[in-house]
Amino acid sequence: MEDEVVSDAERLSISYPNATYDFYGTPSGALCVYKNGDAWPVRTGSESQRIIREARAVYDHPIKDTWRAVGERIYALLDDKKVLWTSIDPLAFAEAGKKTFGSLLLWIGVELASLLHEDANTAAEAVTFFLAGAGLKGIEIGFRESIVTRSVSGPKMLGFNPFFDPVPELRKPFTPTLGLSVAPLKTPHFEDIGALYLRESKESDRVFLLTCAHVSHPREQVIALGNVGYNNAVQSMIATIGDHERSIGYWEGIREEHLALIEKTKKTIEKTDKFHNEITKRWTIPYQRIIGEVVHVEPLSYTRDWVLIELSNDKFDWDTFKSNKVYVGGNISPLDYGKIMFPHPEDQAGYTYPQDGLLQAFGVVQAHEIHNPQHLDANGEKCLFVVKNGLTTGTTAGRATGMGSFTRVYNEYDIKETSIEIAVLPYGNTDGPFSAPGDSGSIVLTRDDRIFGMLTSGAGTTERTDVTHLTPYWYIEEEIKKMFPGCHLYEVVE
Incomplete structure (x- = not known):
C-alpha cells in the first residue's frame, strides 16, 4: 500500500509538537520546524484556542552594531550545514495586541519540506555556539518553512484629485500618483510599481522613474499598466x-x-x-501606453534591485502632476489612518491627515534613524510605522524592523541570489500582510512623510507574506548620485 500523504502541519508536528503553535497568527500561517530556548506558553485543554502571536521589531539589542558581519557569518554556517535557508529576520514576538515577550529571535525561513527536525537542531546549535563565542547569549533560533518571492507579477497619464474626481479609486491606476504600475512593452506580464520621480538636475528637463530591476534591459520601452x-x-x-x-x-x-x-x-x-x-x-493596446524607456539597470544582486526609466515628457501633464505623493486613502479611512499611525496619546502632537489623502514624500530616512525609531505603539513601545500603496494590496500600514534581513532566492540553475534588506512586519494580527505579489516597486514612507525604501520581495509559506523586504532609499540615492550627481527628487508640486 502506498504511503499516506501527510499534510505539512502533521508532518512537522510529529517531530516538533509546537509546530502549529509557535508562530500561529502570522499572515501565511507559518509553521515552525524547530525552535530552541524555553518553550513558549500554549493553552491546554480540549477546547483551548491557540495563542495568536505577532512578529515585532527589535531595536535596542547588543547585536545591532555588528549585525551585518554576524548575519553573514550565520548564513555561511547554515550553508555549511546544507540548510536551504530563504530568509533570516532578527525580530521578536508578542501576543496579539500586547507587549513584546521573550528575547531576540533569529527567524530563519527554509525551503518547503527541506529541513528535518534533527538537522534544524544541529544547525541551531552551531549558530548558538558561534553567537556565544561572540559574546551574544540568550538569542533564540526559530526555523520556519517560508519562501521569498520577488513580486513580479497613446494618451497622456491622467490627473488625479480624490476630492473632485467622480470615481477616484477607478481613475488612480491611470495616473502618475505613486503606485503607478509599469511593465516592459515586450513582456507586459512582468509588472512593477513605479517608486519615485527624480529629476536629473535643477537645469534638466529629464525626469526619471525609479522602480525594481525586473524591467531589466537598457533602452527597452516601458508601458504604464x-x-x-x-x-x-x-x-x-x-x-x-x-x-x-x-x-x-x-x-x-x-x-x-x-x-x-x-x-x-x-x-x-x-x-x-x-x-x-x-x-x-x-488605452487598450500596450503600444498606446508607452511612457518612457530604461536608461540604467543595476545588476540584480546584493542589495541592488532598481532601475531608472526616463519618462517621455509628452505623456505627462506636468501642470497637474502630483509629484511624489502616496495615496493613503482607499482601504484605510481618514479616521482609521490616524488611529493606526498615531496610536499612543503621547505621540500625537501635530498630527493632521494629509490633504486629499495624498502623503507627500519629504526627505529620506537615514540608516541611524532606522535603528533608533521614536514612534510609540499602543503599548508605549518604540517602533517605526510605515505606509505604502501597492498594486495588489492598496494602502497598508506596517512596522519596520531595526536591523537588516538576509534573503536568498534559488533559481532553476541552482544559482543563489543573496541580499540584505530592511524588513517590514504586518501592523497587527487583524490587519493582514503588509504586501503581496504584485506590490513590488512600491515606495514605503514613514508616517512623517519621509522615504523609507522600495519594496522588492516578501517571505511566507503562501502568497500571504509574513515579512516584506525592501531596499532602503538612502542606499539607492547614494548609488544614483554616482551616475547622476545632480539627480534629486522631483520638486514638490502645490
Whole structure:
C-alpha cells in the first residue's frame, strides 16, 4: 500500500509538537520546524484556542552594531550545514495586541519540506555556539518553512484629485500618483510599481522613474499598466457598475426611502461607464501606453534591485502632476489612518491627515534613524510605522524592523541570489500582510512623510507574506548620485 500523504502541519508536528503553535497568527500561517530556548506558553485543554502571536521589531539589542558581519557569518554556517535557508529576520514576538515577550529571535525561513527536525537542531546549535563565542547569549533560533518571492507579477497619464474626481479609486491606476504600475512593452506580464520621480538636475528637463530591476534591459520601452494592472483596472469599472445596478434594484423595492440615493447612484454609474469607454478606446493596446524607456539597470544582486526609466515628457501633464505623493486613502479611512499611525496619546502632537489623502514624500530616512525609531505603539513601545500603496494590496500600514534581513532566492540553475534588506512586519494580527505579489516597486514612507525604501520581495509559506523586504532609499540615492550627481527628487508640486 502506498504511503499516506501527510499534510505539512502533521508532518512537522510529529517531530516538533509546537509546530502549529509557535508562530500561529502570522499572515501565511507559518509553521515552525524547530525552535530552541524555553518553550513558549500554549493553552491546554480540549477546547483551548491557540495563542495568536505577532512578529515585532527589535531595536535596542547588543547585536545591532555588528549585525551585518554576524548575519553573514550565520548564513555561511547554515550553508555549511546544507540548510536551504530563504530568509533570516532578527525580530521578536508578542501576543496579539500586547507587549513584546521573550528575547531576540533569529527567524530563519527554509525551503518547503527541506529541513528535518534533527538537522534544524544541529544547525541551531552551531549558530548558538558561534553567537556565544561572540559574546551574544540568550538569542533564540526559530526555523520556519517560508519562501521569498520577488513580486513580479497613446494618451497622456491622467490627473488625479480624490476630492473632485467622480470615481477616484477607478481613475488612480491611470495616473502618475505613486503606485503607478509599469511593465516592459515586450513582456507586459512582468509588472512593477513605479517608486519615485527624480529629476536629473535643477537645469534638466529629464525626469526619471525609479522602480525594481525586473524591467531589466537598457533602452527597452516601458508601458504604464502591464497585463494584470490594465485588466484589473478595467474589470474594477465593470464590477462597480454591476454592484451599483444591483443596489438600485434593491432600493427600488422601497423607493420612497431611497429616491435620492438611487439618483446619486445612477449618476455614478453614468460617470463610471463614460470613464470605462474612454479608457478602452485609448488605452487598450500596450503600444498606446508607452511612457518612457530604461536608461540604467543595476545588476540584480546584493542589495541592488532598481532601475531608472526616463519618462517621455509628452505623456505627462506636468501642470497637474502630483509629484511624489502616496495615496493613503482607499482601504484605510481618514479616521482609521490616524488611529493606526498615531496610536499612543503621547505621540500625537501635530498630527493632521494629509490633504486629499495624498502623503507627500519629504526627505529620506537615514540608516541611524532606522535603528533608533521614536514612534510609540499602543503599548508605549518604540517602533517605526510605515505606509505604502501597492498594486495588489492598496494602502497598508506596517512596522519596520531595526536591523537588516538576509534573503536568498534559488533559481532553476541552482544559482543563489543573496541580499540584505530592511524588513517590514504586518501592523497587527487583524490587519493582514503588509504586501503581496504584485506590490513590488512600491515606495514605503514613514508616517512623517519621509522615504523609507522600495519594496522588492516578501517571505511566507503562501502568497500571504509574513515579512516584506525592501531596499532602503538612502542606499539607492547614494548609488544614483554616482551616475547622476545632480539627480534629486522631483520638486514638490502645490
